[in-house]
Amino acid sequence: xxxxxxxxxxxxxxxxxxxxxxxxxxxxxxxxxxxxxxxxxxxxxxxxxxxxxxxxxxxxxxxxxxxxxxxxxxxxxxxxxxxxxxxxxxxxxxxxxxxxxxxxxxxxxxxxxxxxxxxxxxxxxxxxxxxxxxxxxxxxxxxxxxxxxxxxxxxxxxxxxxxxxxxxxxxxxxxxxxxxxxxxxxxxxxxxxxxxxxxxxxxxxxxxxxxxxxxxxxxxxxxxxxxxxxxxxxxxxxxxxxxxxxxxxxxxxxxxxxxxxxxxxxxxxxxxxxxxxxxxxxxxxxxxxxxxxxxxxxxxxxxxxxxxxxxxxxxxxxxxxxxxxxxxxxxxxxxxxxxxxxxxxxxxxxxxxxxxx
Numbered sequence: 001x002x003x004x005x006x007x008x009x010x011x012x013x014x015x016x017x018x019x020x021x022x023x024x025x026x027x028x029x030x031x032x033x034x035x036x037x038x039x040x041x042x043x044x045x046x047x048x049x050x051x052x053x054x055x056x057x058x059x060x061x062x063x064x065x066x067x068x069x070x071x072x073x074x075x076x077x078x079x080x081x082x083x084x085x086x087x088x089x090x091x092x093x094x095x096x097x098x099x100x101x102x103x104x105x106x107x108x109x110x111x112x113x114x115x116x117x118x119x120x121x122x123x124x125x126x127x128x129x130x131x132x133x134x135x136x137x138x139x140x141x142x143x144x145x146x147x148x149x150x151x152x153x154x155x156x157x158x159x160x161x162x163x164x165x166x167x168x169x170x171x172x173x174x175x176x177x178x179x180x181x182x183x184x185x186x187x188x189x190x191x192x193x194x195x196x197x198x199x200x201x202x203x204x205x206x207x208x209x210x211x212x213x214x215x216x217x218x219x220x221x222x223x224x225x226x227x228x229x230x231x232x233x234x235x236x237x238x239x240x241x242x243x244x245x246x247x248x249x250x251x252x253x254x255x256x257x258x259x260x261x262x263x264x265x266x267x268x269x270x271x272x273x274x275x276x277x278x279x280x281x282x283x284x285x286x287x288x289x290x291x292x293x294x295x296x297x298x299x300x301x302x303x304x305x306x307x308x309x310x311x312x313x314x315x316x317x318x319x320x321x322x323x324x325x326x327x328x329x330x331x332x333x334x335x336x337x338x339x340x341x342x343x344x345x346x347x348x349x350x351x352x353x354x355x356x357x
Contacts, residue, residue, distance in 0.1 A: 001301075002302065002341075003336060004303055005337065008184070008239065008338070008339050010235040010236055015231060015232060015235040018234050019231040021033065022034050022227035022228075028226060028228065029226045029227060031224060034230035034234060035226075037230070037234065038053060039051050042190070042237070045240075046157075047160075048165050050193055050196065051167075051190050052191040052192075052202055053185075054188065054189045054225055055222075055223055055224060055225050056176070056178070056188060056189050057178055057190075058083045058176075059189070059206070059221065060175070060189050060223070061083060061174050063191065063205045063206055064174060065093065066091060067172070067198060067201045068150070068171060070148060071121055072094065072121050073093065073095075073119040074088050074093045074096065074122045075098055075120060075123045076095045076107070077126050078097040078099070078100070078310045078311040078322045078325040079100045079106075082311060082314070084311070089317070095317070096117075098115050098322075099111055100322075100328070102328065104131055104267055104269055105267075105328070105332075106125065106126065106127065106133040107126070108324075109134040109137040109138055110137075116145055121148065123149050124150045124151075124152065125138060125149070125150075126152040126153075127152070127156050127159070129278040130156050130275050131266055132156075132271075132272055135161065135169040149172075150170060150172050150173070151167075152174055153173045153175050154174065154181075155176075155277045156275065157175060157182045157183040157277070158182065158183070158275040159273065159274060160273040161272055162271045163273075167192035168194055171195065171198065172198065172202070173191075173193070174192070175189055176188075176189045177189050177190065182275055183233070183236060183243075184236060185230060185233040186228070186229050187229065188229045201218075205220045205221065206220065206222075206224060207220055207222070207224055208220040208222060242339070243339040247275075247276035247338070250276075250337055250338075250341045251337070253347070254279055254337075254349075257347065257351075257354070258281070258353075262284055263281045263283065263357070265280070266280055276337070278306070279334060279335045279336075280306070281332070281333055281353075282331050282332050283332075286330040289331055289333050291356050292333065292352075295352050296353070301352070303334060304333070304334045306333075306334045307332070308332065309329055309330075310325040
């Protein structure tokens, strides 16, 4: 069986050795030594100004909206995981969908201004499959209209744009450290911001609003990462070079096998240092996609329709048409990609797909 992804697991003895430090101290949560060490190492590895480790990748979106005091309408993308939109709704705001660029699959920056109203407070855009949004254009629009910018960068661990971490763009960026991600802590995530005052606000929001042990600075929730999660991150981090190399080889082989076919891959924005986080392919139509997906499953190969459906079709929202997202979402399939995926497996997957186009 070949799954769409496979969690990278470091040697268990290495994980246990790191975890034993917390075990011996009897300190399992509330920002123990392992969480703080992981934040320091990630800050250096990623080249970011500030990082706040969290227990998952969704709470950071909700906390970001809360910390920036957003109300009313938030312009966002319909082509993302549901957490992007549900976080907006959960925080009492209204998502306003702007269509995606048909090549990059990120929000179409040329259509953002037309969606701005007096109720607009922010832009929440997704760097899709690790492919950066047009961050300079979005920043210019935000400054012109006095809007905040949040980036859902769940797929972007290690991505750089114009030789700078993608997490350094916008007012706040978020990331997921879920077990299916490139870098993971089992379950986890992080918040990033260049602004120290914003960081301080994010910090108290993620820790019940505490200001010291007995005072409270403001409203908060519990989004703290545990020592068990941090230990996994510390065990995985030393293997990032080999993880990236293995995934890059798989992507390169996929690209070779699909040369000359009608399959369209991800078009990366110029200036991007990518992380090989996913291998999405765009088929000519949904019928073709379903035919290929079924053929793969007959061989115990499991792909994923990601992202589907387009989020403007969520049951708890008023439906509206979004041309490119509505037409592309049914045609995108993520193929198996993970560290250790062999050339033979890539060849097998590609061969089945080509036979069923």
